[in-house]
Structure formats: C-alpha cells, structure tokens
Amino acid sequence: MNNASVDEQMLLKALACAEGFVGRTAPNPPVGAVCARGETLLGEGAHQGAGTPHAEVNCLAQCPEDLSEATLYVTLEPCSTTGRTPPCCELLLKRRPRRVVIGCLDPNPRHAGRAISLLEAAGIRVEVAKGDIAERCKRLIAPFAKAITTGLPYVRVKLAMTLDGYIADHTYRSQWISGAAARDWVQHLRLRADAVMVGAGTVRHDHPSLQPHLEEAPKKVRVLIDRTARIAPEDRTAHTLVATEDLGYDGEHLETPLRALCKRGVNDVLCEGGGRLAAALLEQHLVDELLLVYAPKLLGDAAAVRGLPVAPRRLPEAITFIPFERLALGEDTLLCLKPATAAETPLEQPRGTE
Ligand code: AOF
Ligand code: ZN
Numbered sequence: 001m002n003n004a005s006v007d008e009q010m011l012l013k014a015l016a017c018a019e020g021f022v023g024r025t026a027p028n029p030p031v032g033a034v035c036a037r038g039e040t041l042l043g044e045g046a047h048q049g050a051g052t053p054h055a056e057v058n059c060l061a062q063c064p065e066d067l068s069e070a071t072l073y074v075t076l077e078p079c080s081t082t083g084r085t086p087p088c089c090e091l092l093l094k095r096r097p098r099r100v101v102i103g104c105l106d107p108n109p110r111h112a113g114r115a116i117s118l119l120e121a122a123g124i125r126v127e128v129a130k131g132d133i134a135e136r137c138k139r140l141i142a143p144f145a146k147a148i149t150t151g152l153p154y155v156r157v158k159l160a161m162t163l164d165g166y167i168a169d170h171t172y173r174s175q176w177i178s179g180a181a182a183r184d185w186v187q188h189l190r191l192r193a194d195a196v197m198v199g200a201g202t203v204r205h206d207h208p209s210l211q212p213h214l215e216e217a218p219k220k221v222r223v224l225i226d227r228t229a230r231i232a233p234e235d236r237t238a239h240t241l242v243a244t245e246d247l248g249y250d251g252e253h254l255e256t257p258l259r260a261l262c263k264r265g266v267n268d269v270l271c272e273g274g275g276r277l278a279a280a281l282l283e284q285h286l287v288d289e290l291l292l293v294y295a296p297k298l299l300g301d302a303a304a305v306r307g308l309p310v311a312p313r314r315l316p317e318a319i320t321f322i323p324f325e326r327l328a329l330g331e332d333t334l335l336c337l338k339p340a341t342a343a344e345t346p347l348e349q350p351r352g353t354e
Pocket of ligand 1: 028029030031032046047050051052053054055056076077078079082083084085086088106108111
C-alpha cells in the first residue's frame with residue numbers, strides 16, 4: 001500500500017472508533033484516533049463521553065513508549081487548551097510521534113488551527129486530510145460544529161408518510177405507516193441523537209417513550225413542544241423537558257427552546273413529528289436535515305393528518321431541498337434532504353465554550 005492509502009485506511013479506522021460513541025459524547029464531539037507504524041497498528045481509542053479522556057489519550061495509552069517512527073491519526077484536530085481534561089497537544093509534545101494526521105480542523109474557536117502550529121513548531125509533521133475522508137470526518141462532527149459556532153443544535157426531522165403525504169389517518173392512527181425495517185432504522189437514529197423531540201399532539205395520541213429501545217443505550221433528553229395542549233402527568237417521565245416550562249418557549253419561536261437545549265449541552269436533536277411541528281421548524285429555518293420515509297400506501301383522505309402542512313405558496317416560492325441520500329428500507333423508501341437554505345443559518349450568539 002502506498003502512504004496515501006495507508007493514511008486513508010488508518011483514518012477510516014479512527015472514524016470507526018468514533019462511530020461507536022456517536023450520541024454519547026455531548027456536548028463534546030465524537031472523536032476517534034489510531035496510532036500506527038507503517039501498516040502496523042499500535043493502538044486505537046475513542047472519546048467516550050464528556051469529562052472522560054480524549055481519543056488521543058485513550059489511543060496513546062495502548063501504544064509502546066517509542067513513537068519516533070509512528071503516526072497518530074485523529075479524526076479531529078487535537079485540543080490545545082485545558083477544558084474538562086488537559087490539552088492533548090501537551091501529551092503529543094511529550095510522546096512525540098513522528099507525524100500527526102488530522103481528519104478535520106476543530107470548529108471550536110478555542111482550538112481551531114492551533115494544534116498545527118504548536119506541533120510543527122516542535123518538529124512534529126502535521127497533515128490535514130483532504131477529499132472524501134476529510135468530508136466524512138467533518139460530517140461526523142456536524143452537530144458539534146453547528147452547536148459550537150451558532151449556539152443552535154443540529155436538527156433532523158424524521159417523518160414516516162404515505163405516498164400522498166399523510167402521517168396518520170383521520171382517527172390519528174399512525175401505527176404503522178412504515179414497515180419494520182424503517183422502524184429499526186429509527187432506533188438507530190435515536191441512538192445517535194442527544195435529544196428526541198415531538199409536539200404535544202403526538203404525545204397525546206401516541207405517548208411515545210422517545211428512547212432507543214436498546215437497553216444499554218444512554219437515556220436521551222425527551223423534549224415535548226407544548227403550546228395549548230397540556231402534557232399529562234404520565235407523559236412527564238424522567239429526562240423530559242416541557243418547552244414552555246423548561247425551555248422558555250413562547251408557543252411561536254422555536255429558536256428559543258432550541259437555544260436553551262444547546263445551552264444544556266444538546267448538540268443533536270431528532271424531531272419525530274408531528275406534522276405541524278415539523279412544518280414550523282422548516283418555516284423558521286431551523287432544520288438541517290429532513291428525513292422522509294415514504295410507505296407505499298395511499299389514504300386519499302383530506303381529513304387525514306398531513307405530514308408537512310407549510311403555508312400555501314406558489315411554485316417560485318416553494319420551499320426547496322437538496323437530496324443527499326435515497327435508500328430502500330424494506331418496502332419503504334428513505335429520502336434524505338437538506339433545506340436549500342440551511343447553509344444560510346446565521347452565525348450568531350455562539351454558546352460559551354467555558
Ligand atoms: C473531545 N474529545 O477526543 C477531542 C476533543 O472539556 P474537554 O477537555 O473535554 O475539551 C473539549 C474540547 O476538546 C471539544 O470541544 C473539542 O473542541 C476538543 N477536542 N474533544 O471531547 C476528543 N479531541
Ligand atoms: Zn484533547
């Protein structure tokens with residue numbers, strides 16, 4: 001293997017290390033690291049949760065003392081100041097690998113770009129990945145990057161709907177629009193999120209746990225967006241936040257509860273409906289990804305519950321999306337979209353990095 005493909009293989013391994021901890025590290029990002037001498041793996045590690053050692057620390061703890069011929073691969077630029085844990089750059093200056101390969105720069109303004117000059121000044125070669133692998137490292141930390149630079153969490157809206165765009169029939173029954181494969185995929189989505197959010201109507205009709213069904217999965221923050229509908233006591237389980245009571249929601253501006261969630265350390269929100277909440281999030285430009293599961297069914301009933309009841313508009317004013325993935329989930333079809341305006345989210349009121 002040539003050096004470039006060794007580097008790519010090792011960064012892929014580092015990404016795989018981090019993958020296992022997506023949804024467990026907030027408010028920190030998931031990060032993975034491996035150390036290798038040529039093609040020989042010396043150690044690997046991941047960041048497993050805020051306040052615990054960083055990926056580099058866990059990885060280097062497995063490695064032999066002499067790293068003079070070794071390369072450390074890390075999906076995110078090593079940190080350079082003391083936070084909840086000491087700076088990884090200090091450890092690298094002590095352990096002195098010959099080379100450090102970084103998947104992507106740290107969007108955290110406290111660290112961004114600093115590791116490169118610190119390490120290079122000490123004679124350690126630093127390279128930053130490019131191309132597809134760099135994109136994958138950036139995608140891994142997209143929720144962290146949005147949270148740390150804007151003070152807003154990354155929001156995914158997931159809806160299962162019929163081909164004619166209904167998420168429940170006129171009796172509000174939504175079980176089951178999608179099939180078993182799509183429902184399994186939702187479990188995987190919940191696992192990756194820090195908080196799962198729904199509107200009060202969905203709570204009243206479905207009483208969803210909003211928790212991943214896997215037993216060892218960490219509990220997710222359960223966010224209920226209420227307005228006029230009251231949340232019954234049995235729906236106020238532990239881990240539940242009620243938007244009007246706990247997150248300063250005024251019943252209209254959804255940015256407020258989202259900012260409040262971000263301040264509480266939530267980087268990644270999964271919204272599971274209902275339709276009106278999904279539409280409001282879209283109209284208020286708060287959605288990063290819209291994930292639609294289309295079930296091969298028709299209801300043809302104007303009294304059924306519409307998936308995305310946005311305000312009527314003409315074609316030139318249509319809300320538009322950029323599809324980035326299409327996938328078969330059993331008999332259903334998953335369509336993943338980014339709102340065409342997502343890139344224009346204003347960069348303001350960054351969350352404190354204290
Ligand atoms: C992580 N894990 O593996 C790396 C991080 O408060 P601390 O000390 O845990 O520092 C958190 C910051 O460190 C985080 O915001 C990110 O910018 C940087 N790198 N963080 O949690 C890691 N390498
Ligand atoms: Zn660190």
